[in-house]
């Protein structure tokens with residue numbers, strides 16, 4: 001067992017050894033520019049196109065609907081600003097939720113300084129948007145709905161399929177940030193009814209610095225960058241072939257091992273929770289609803305325990321994250337927990353524990369033991 005035990009897979013994942021293997025020839029040997037017409041260029045172009053197909057198969061779209069970017073943040077920027085700018089003469093109203101990642105929230109905040117009106121929909125105590133609220137928020141000038149697929153902090157899955165149907169009926173473009181869901185739950189753009197979908201490489205065992213955006217065929221988008229014709233001119237700049245190859249392989253593996261990975265993430269998460277409840281009983285408070293949650297995510301508060309103290313004391317043995325920020329002794333509760341109306345004490349006691357596809361029983365049992373001991377000490 002490796003120390004410290006890593007249980008923060010929603011923050012990032014390690015590169016899968018099979019992914020690394022696939023990338024090595026492109027680091028060591030295949031350096032051609034995909035735009036060059038001679039063979040070492042052409043073979044790299046083929047590698048990029050092969051990866052596009054691998055990503056497309058995972059989310060059930062056409063390869064030509066996949067655009068490679070540098071990360072989820074860039075994909076979200078391209079999607080949201082791209083649709084906003086392309087439709088600014090039609091309307092300037094955007095619907096989003098109050099529990100988006102800053103990589104969506106901050107874009108919306110920026111657009112509100114550029115003449116756009118943003119509706120931030122509330123969520124219930126489980127962190128879920130009500131599709132009826134989406135329907136009621138639609139106006140004549142609504143040009144975009146952007147609501148995440150699954151939340152990074154509490155793991156809550158949004159009713160994206162229902163929202164997709166509402167968007168379609170009202171002919172409004174629908175984007176979802178699926179950075180946390182791809183590889184953990186089924187992500188099928190047809191079933192979800194989305195027009196744009198964000199993918200983050202490093203959340204699914206590809207390296208950092210690579211992402212993708214699905215853009216449904218026919219959806220018009222304004223570029224953020226201008227340059228040559230890579231990615232059909234929508235995202236110009238010489239392709240990051242090494243990382244693109246890595247993302248492609250990671251998507252192939254995610255599809256191939258989907259059932260097994262999902263089973264293990266869920267088994268580990270549930271074993272962890274059961275272990276904690278067995279040891280600590282009513283001191284354990286689960287945020288959100290496990291029935292409607294990513295299989296790997298546990299947002300949990302320990303009564304009368306500071307989440308920061310807990311995460312910091314155990315950090316040489318177990319790595320987890322907190323649901324609040326602590327600066328100069330002042331605790332600020334995350335917007336997500338605030339939106340779920342969690343009381344300050346519970347929010348300040350909340351940690352996020354997220355398991356991975358290779359998390360072992362041994363790691364989970366060790367984490368339960370470490371957390372239990374520290375919680376008992378801290379809550380005296």
Ligand SMILES: Cc1ncc(COP(=O)(O)O)c(C=O)c1O
Nearest residue numbers: 071072073101103152179180200
């Ligand atoms: C839901 C969600 N969206 C977007 C991002 C941003 O990803 P990146 O920092 O790779 O751009 C994250 C990262 O945690 C996330 O969880």
